[in-house]
Amino acid sequence: MQTECSLIEIAIVGAGMAGLTCAQQLHQAGYDVVVFDKSRGVGGRMATRRAQGTWADHGLRYFEDSPEGDLTALLSLLRDRGLIHPWTDHVQELGPDGQLRPSRDRHPRYVAALGINSVAKFLATGLTLHREHRVSAIAPTPAGQWHLTFAPPTPDVQAPDPVLAKILVLAIPAAQALDLLAPVPQIPGESLAALEAVTFDPCMTVMAGYRPHPTLENLDWQAIALPQDPLLSWISLESSKRSLPAAPVLVLHSSPSFAAENFDAPNLTEAAHALLQRAASVLQISYWQQPDWLQVHRWRYAIPQQSHHDRALAATQPAPWICGGDWCGGEGLSSAYRSGFAMAHQVNQWLEGRPLKGEQAWMDLVSEKL
Structure with missing residues (x-):
């Protein structure tokens, strides 16, 4: 079954500020990046609800x-x-x-x-992004890759096809990352303990x-x-x-x-x-x-309330994975932003060490939009 899955280079779970920042850095460096998010839209807490001909920012x-x-x-x-x-x-x-x-x-x-969500949509410009893709389980393969399976978006709809990824990025709350990583026996115990400590x-x-x-x-x-x-x-x-x-x-x-x-x-x-x-x-x-x-x-x-002390949490066992978000190195949008860059830097080191654009990436998005 696993051999029939499509293989991608980098799978990023979560399309909030951290996930989108990481994705743009790696995408614009030429890597094969695919972003998966459980929601119908993008942005995480950069969320805008539209109702009765108006809108309200109900997260950030x-x-x-x-x-x-x-x-x-x-x-x-x-x-x-x-x-x-x-x-x-x-x-x-x-x-x-x-x-x-x-x-x-x-x-x-x-x-x-x-609405604030319009900024998240701008930050997602040019990315390959699959919405309503809730990752239900991850598992390492003998080849050192990650096998991702997804839950059905609704009970009457078939689940999205599984995928294989060389590197897994979990740009989601620590508790959700823990839910995915804890069932994997080879995950280092100190990594799980660090995730458990985040509240x-x-x-x-x-x-x-x-x-x-x-x-x-x-x-x-x-x-x-x-x-x-x-x-x-x-x-x-x-x-x-x-x-x-x-x-x-x-x-x-x-x-x-x-x-x-x-x-x-x-x-x-x-x-x-x-x-x-x-x-x-x-x-x-x-x-x-x-x-x-x-x-x-x-x-x-x-x-x-209780953050992780570093800007990301990473390991190479049983296959390369990294976690990050607003719970890394502080709290709030700026912490998520810094964490996104940190995750991109680490993934780039695991791969080919290509030049990353840093904040110039956003200027290039403007050019692409125009």
Whole structure:
């Protein structure tokens, strides 16, 4: 059966920032790269939900640079090309006294005119990418390759054909990488222990749309952080990300504790309304409790709490594999970005050591798009 599978050079599982960065580096160096993602789209938490003629970013809230300037070049390129624009240089913060105050953390936050996911689509330009391909199992072959099998995307659809790959890149949360690697007896025990040590906080995101209302016309904030609230961690007026007038859209992020308690609740709508009621209470805007439409999304691996100390985790036994993501070397988008480059560098060393383009790769994408 395995001899009938198609053979690829590099299989990358996961099409978030880390996976796409790694894939572009290796693809533009001339390697045979195929990206597999379990979702219908690309981007991971660079996610945009479209509903009722509008949209909401329900994962990554905005783009921002790291203190070290890891994303400076990429953000400058995206801004110069009109893919992102400034949103706000500060957010409000709800204090323990219930009062809103400007956050001391002032720096540019950027958003995309068509939603954050449009940037992920740009980063995926030119890649061979298979969506709705959930890897169900991996196994080494006697020839030192990886055999990947996939789960059916839906119960009434046949599973995608298995593939063989010389090198496996797992650009997914550590727990998901562990699920795939742990059943393989030859995986080094210290690698499994390192994956087990990584922990994440969950999050529930509520997207709610409203009809225009006088209460909403004079709001003096775009987003509010709630670091001490038991239910909420974030409130954003999502419609403020667009320059043209739009129907109001609110996005709420739950606190980790609320998400943990309600993640598997049988009725997510009840949990969503609890978050809306909390937002209405703390902001004294009762109208928030009466949305025209409502959607909920759950992120099991939203925010790394205990990260891996290096930018990637790799081994050559029983065949070359490497893991990475926002849980490597820190947390957040910049960590995923650095991890993508680190994984590409290691894979390149395992192969032919070709010149990698670094951030010039994004400039070449612009030329390709044009």
